[in-house]
Amino acid sequence: MIVCCGEALVDFFPVTCGQGKQAFQPFAGGSIFNVAIGLGRLGSRVGYFGGISRDFFGDMLLDALVASSVDTSLVAISDRPSTLAFVSFENSQPRYAFFDQGSAGRMLESGNGPVFSGEVRALHFGSFSLINDPAASLYEELAAGNAGQRLISLDPNIRPTLVGKKTPYLERLERMLAIADIIKVSDEDLEWLFPGADEDLLANDWLKGGARLVIITRGSRGAVAYIKDFRFVQPAISTIFKDSVGAGDSFGAAILASLDGQGLLEKSRLAEILPAQLETAMAMAARAAAITVSRAGANPPWQHEL
Numbered sequence: 001m002i003v004c005c006g007e008a009l010v011d012f013f014p015v016t017c018g019q020g021k022q023a024f025q026p027f028a029g030g031s032i033f034n035v036a037i038g039l040g041r042l043g044s045r046v047g048y049f050g051g052i053s054r055d056f057f058g059d060m061l062l063d064a065l066v067a068s069s070v071d072t073s074l075v076a077i078s079d080r081p082s083t084l085a086f087v088s089f090e091n092s093q094p095r096y097a098f099f100d101q102g103s104a105g106r107m108l109e110s111g112n113g114p115v116f117s118g119e120v121r122a123l124h125f126g127s128f129s130l131i132n133d134p135a136a137s138l139y140e141e142l143a144a145g146n147a148g149q150r151l152i153s154l155d156p157n158i159r160p161t162l163v164g165k166k167t168p169y170l171e172r173l174e175r176m177l178a179i180a181d182i183i184k185v186s187d188e189d190l191e192w193l194f195p196g197a198d199e200d201l202l203a204n205d206w207l208k209g210g211a212r213l214v215i216i217t218r219g220s221r222g223a224v225a226y227i228k229d230f231r232f233v234q235p236a237i238s239t240i241f242k243d244s245v246g247a248g249d250s251f252g253a254a255i256l257a258s259l260d261g262q263g264l265l266e267k268s269r270l271a272e273i274l275p276a277q278l279e280t281a282m283a284m285a286a287r288a289a290a291i292t293v294s295r296a297g298a299n300p301p302w303q304h305e306l
Helices: 031-041 056-067 135-146 166-179 187-193 199-208 247-261 267-271 275-293
Strands: 002-005 009-016 022-029 046-049 051-053 076-078 084-090 093-099 122-126 151-155 182-186 213-217 223-227 230-234
Touching: 002 031, 002 135, 009 056, 022 031, 022 056, 031 046, 031 056, 031 122, 031 247, 051 056, 122 135, 122 247, 135 151, 135 166, 151 166, 151 247, 182 187, 182 247, 187 199, 187 213, 199 213, 199 223, 213 247, 213 275, 223 275, 230 275, 247 275
Parallel strands: 002 046, 002 122, 009 084, 051 076, 122 151, 151 182, 182 213
Antiparallel strands: 009 022, 084 093, 213 223, 223 230
16 A cells, blocks of 8 residues: 555635636645545555544545545544645646645644554655644654655655745755655756756766655656666657646656556565666656646546546
């Protein structure tokens, strides 16, 4: 089983109502939540750990997880409010306004994380759940405490407008990058983290530091993946473009699902991944991302759609 650890929230997307009036419609979302949904839809055994409210937005989130075959037994339920995000678009690119203070997801405390059973082989972390304490420290604690026995996947999926104090956030990301087996970053993430840095040099430094697989996504320019002694470029698949919300999450979910299906979600097996196995995973991820950008919002594909 793969367990996705991080934020779940409700996105409000702009819609046009009767007489041309603008309104916002709620959708279940959050990067880590989206990856869990994507994995469930692609047939992987997947669970979700994060804080979810007892309010009706929380009910929406739990219902969405169950509908996509995600195990919710690890979810931390509380009376705190749900995290809400209002989304607007500029040139089809999303901008977010978050409401997260005192939320069920943010107020998870260090030391109160789950103890994972032996069937959990991989943990996935990332996005804005790594920004604010106390939850951010809990997620780092879970990653560090499990890195010796379980595969760790990390997608920073950085939201610069939400980062208050940059230094402690960067320090946390550096510690988690150092223990991650799979690192997936976008070219925008890299530019924010390491302005002007050479992508190939960074990827190879992470591989030398212990990562088994590094993937850099580049939007319409596709993605490039690195394993020991091999670099592979996956072109983007041409499609009708609606918006980019959730595309990276669908890409990451498909990578994990493909590795899972190929029996590679173990540290020793991933260390021996073959170029052909990597190419299979990247091709599947490109198809998943293309489907997601062709429809509104974060709506990962189902297995039969691939």
